[in-house]
Amino acid sequence: MSPQSRDNGTDERFERGLAVRKEVVGEAHVERSMAQVSDFSRPVQEWVTRACWGDVWDRPGLDRRTRSLLNLVMLTALGRSHELAVHVRGAVTNGATTEEIREALLQATVYCGAPAGLEAFRVAEKVLVEDGAVS
Numbered sequence: 001m002s003p004q005s006r007d008n009g010t011d012e013r014f015e016r017g018l019a020v021r022k023e024v025v026g027e028a029h030v031e032r033s034m035a036q037v038s039d040f041s042r043p044v045q046e047w048v049t050r051a052c053w054g055d056v057w058d059r060p061g062l063d064r065r066t067r068s069l070l071n072l073v074m075l076t077a078l079g080r081s082h083e084l085a086v087h088v089r090g091a092v093t094n095g096a097t098t099e100e101i102r103e104a105l106l107q108a109t110v111y112c113g114a115p116a117g118l119e120a121f122r123v124a125e126k127v128l129v130e131d132g133a134v135s
Helices: 012-025 027-035 042-055 064-078 081-093 098-114 112-130
Strands: none
Touching: 012 027, 012 042, 012 081, 027 098, 064 081, 064 098, 064 112, 081 098, 081 112
8 A cells, every 4th residue: 555645646755654653562463454455544544654654753852662661551552452552563573672661551550440451461562462572
């Protein structure tokens, strides 16, 4: 999926966002996600790729490790387990240690509540075990 901009036939923000997205969550995940895009959902996938990945994730103010840890906390607060699993892998890719992931989730648990925190720990541990980061 490579959308065309109205200006010059290319969409540099989309391409930059796609590259960052692949670096953070993995090329295989992104390719699967993009292959499943319907005509109905294409606009939101394009927007997320441009705005989240091309504009915000590519900014210099925070490193990717920090952005990843922030995402884990926010996704815990929102109860978004699927996205949390994706971003646990991204956090590891971005250099976060299992200890930092655990501490970020513990911090989230204090402020978001035990049910949200327990679910986040279950999701994160499953991903980390699957990927061989913890036993």
